[in-house]
Amino acid sequence: METIVxxxxxxxxxxxxVAVVAMRNPIHSALALVCNLIGVAAIFASLQAHFLAxxxxxxxxxxxxxxxIFVIMLLNIKEEKPARERFLLLGGVVLAGFAFFVAxxxxxxxxxxxxxxxxxEITGSVANIGRVLFTKYVFPFEAASLLIMAAIxxxxxxxxxxxREVS
Amino acid sequence: xxxVNHYLILSLLMFSIGVTGFVxxxxxxxxxxxxxxxxxxxxIAFVAFxxxxxxxxxxxxxxxxxVVAAAxxxxxxxxxxxxxxxxxxxDTDDAAELRL
Numbered sequence: 001m002e003t004i005v006x007x008x009x010x011x012x013x014x015x016x017x018v019a020v021v022a023m024r025n026p027i028h029s030a031l032a033l034v035c036n037l038i039g040v041a042a043i044f045a046s047l048q049a050h051f052l053a054x055x056x057x058x059x060x061x062x063x064x065x066x067x068x069i070f071v072i073m074l075l076n077i078k079e080e081k082p083a084r085e086r087f088l089l090l091g092g093v094v095l096a097g098f099a100f101f102v103a104x105x106x107x108x109x110x111x112x113x114x115x116x117x118x119x120x121e122i123t124g125s126v127a128n129i130g131r132v133l134f135t136k137y138v139f140p141f142e143a144a145s146l147l148i149m150a151a152i153x154x155x156x157x158x159x160x161x162x163x164r165e166v167s
Numbered sequence: 168x169x170x171v172n173h174y175l176i177l178s179l180l181m182f183s184i185g186v187t188g189f190v191x192x193x194x195x196x197x198x199x200x201x202x203x204x205x206x207x208x209x210x211i212a213f214v215a216f217x218x219x220x221x222x223x224x225x226x227x228x229x230x231x232x233x234v235v236a237a238a239x240x241x242x243x244x245x246x247x248x249x250x251x252x253x254x255x256x257x258d259t260d261d262a263a264e265l266r267l
């Protein structure tokens with residue numbers, strides 16, 4: 001049962017991931033990415049990381065993707081014109097991506113000391129995550145709030161329109 | 168039975184798709200979404216390793232990645248808007264002049 005669920009989720013994640021790259025219209029890419037992120041949230045849930053699964057849906061599939069779709073619609077981006085006629089180059093890049101995958105999987109599966117079985121010692125429930133986050137990792141947590149603050153101010157400064165000085 | 172290796176292979180597949188998209192697409196927003204794809208691929212590997220070792224440090228790392236991704240989304244999309252205002256397009260080939 002667990003295996004079947006995993007393979008279904010993996011297939012949907014890979015399919016929607018390819019759709020993100022292959023779709024001409026950016027809106028279609030964004031919707032495929034939303035489906036992909038929800039699939040990743042389900043993978044997190046299957047790994048007993050309940051808090052992360054929830055945050056994934058709320059922050060990623062909710063907030064960040066709404067922001068992306070908002071920008072796509074704000075800028076009124078047309079479909080990308082099929083300018084790349086060099087299919088040989090395109091095929092080469094896809095082949096290079098596959099070679100990248102093979103090389104990395106060799107490194108991961110043969111060079112790391114991976115013990116394949118998963119332990120059930122501790123689950124990523126909200127209570128457990130909160131306990132670790134506010135004791136051992138309280139300083140990175142506070143630094144994260146500072147980072148978010150800087151990002152807000154920076155993005156406002158970058159995106160605001162320059163008004164002409166009225167003299 | 169699903170092992171850590173299954174999750175790692177899934178993570179690598181997703182990361183490779185993200186890298187390929189990052190290279191072949193020209194629309195800046197799609198490039199941005201491919202970066203998100205790669206971040207999520209790494210998150211899957213983090214959570215799988217956290218489960219393998221039986222502690223929560225990896226999941227805290229994923230939480231921090233999400234925080235940074237949110238900040239990155241805000242700044243990145245602001246840059247894309249500024250780029251569109253200057254170049255009248257979000258094509259990465261049109262942003263090759265290194266000036267505003």
